[in-house]
Amino acid sequence: MEPTTITIQFTIADRPYRLSVKPEEKGTFEDAVRHIEVQMKRYADSFAFQDKQDLLAMVALQYVSESLAQKKVETQQNIETLLAGQLLTIEKTLDEALE
Numbered sequence: 001m002e003p004t005t006i007t008i009q010f011t012i013a014d015r016p017y018r019l020s021v022k023p024e025e026k027g028t029f030e031d032a033v034r035h036i037e038v039q040m041k042r043y044a045d046s047f048a049f050q051d052k053q054d055l056l057a058m059v060a061l062q063y064v065s066e067s068l069a070q071k072k073v074e075t076q077q078n079i080e081t082l083l084a085g086q087l088l089t090i091e092k093t094l095d096e097a098l099e
Helices: 023-046 052-098
Strands: 006-012 015-021
16 A cells, blocks of 8 residues: 655755655655756846845745736636626526517
8 A cells, every 4th residue: 555645855945854745746846846946046146145045035935926926817717707607697597588
């Protein structure tokens, strides 16, 4: 039987971390670590910083702001889908009433 979680180890900003994840999530976390490292390097190449925690804070801010923006878009799309469905229902009701 496959374990429900596995322990993965990774390093971010020169600090080691261990995390228990589902086996199918391992690749996602590895990708996330790579993305963080790439963004930290981009910030390091572009801006003055005192330590890697400054870079990590900027990366966190970037990803959280992108995530919030995406949630707003998804919420707007959900509202539009809901409204379109309601309009179709109203149109159908009106068509039936006019027949």
